[in-house]
Amino acid sequence: MHEMIRCYIGLGSNLDNPRGHVERALQQLADLPDTRLFGHSSLYRSDPVGPPGQPDYVNAVAGLDTTLEAHALLDELQALEQRHQRVRQERWGPRTLDLDLLLYGDKRIDSARLQVPHPYLCQRNFVLWPLAELAPELHLPDGQALSAKLDLCPMGTLERISL
Template sequence: MRCFIGLGSNLDNPIEQVKRALDELAQLPDTQLIQHSALYRSEPVGPAGQPDYINAVAELNTELDAECLLDHLQALEQAHQRVRLEHWGPRTLDLDLLLYGQETIATARLSVPHPWMTQRSFVLYPLAEIAPDLQLPDGSLLSFHLADCPMGSPDRLAL
């Protein structure tokens, strides 16, 4: 299944957190890392006073079902010592399952497509970098959402 993962970090050397997570995504069982975007710097959404985020999007091909993939993503977050103290608060690593093929999933644990992805420039810009012609499960084009995104564009990092 073709899927896309959003990555973000704003604590404990965020650039290295995201780079390490990209390497770890490539090691998931029954999964191949197809490609990933550049890294982007963005202002935080949520509580004031937290550092800027480093974000990226990865494209995977996986044989894991969506819930099993979520388990692996949450295990990676825990390996990076993610602590959930505050909604949209600072974190060492955030991994979001943005898209899982063309499926729409609504369970107690998982909502796919990710409910905020079309409103977040730090998701849309890196996603458009690696999948510019992507069509979302509702039939809309990624380019439509990117043009209509209410948040400013994030800074693409040259590393």
């Protein structure tokens, strides 16, 4: 039996009823094999990052405990994106569902397919603030308190839209 690893997943959508995609994905994360959803943040509205002219995003962060290996978890997340008809056309372009593995325990992973901690974790308010809501006492793999990063990445136009 593998040990449970605490993971955090960033969710985002800005196409075809974004709130519905994020809410359904939160429910579907609870059904992943060898995984338990232990909580999630509120939903947030955020400005799009990337190509201009995109609709606003709905974002959240989910917390999972899993015995899946990191790349196996990534495979499950990408399969879930596909069930939401995710199309990868342009970098940071609009999407029905984006699932990012933000943290996988205290592990650091740098492979062709996966970087953990997520490389933009501390630069994106739509990731940092929901993560801090879900896990206010969290420390990053480098030992720094997540709460210390909030001052460096202000909430700006990010707004909570549901609990």
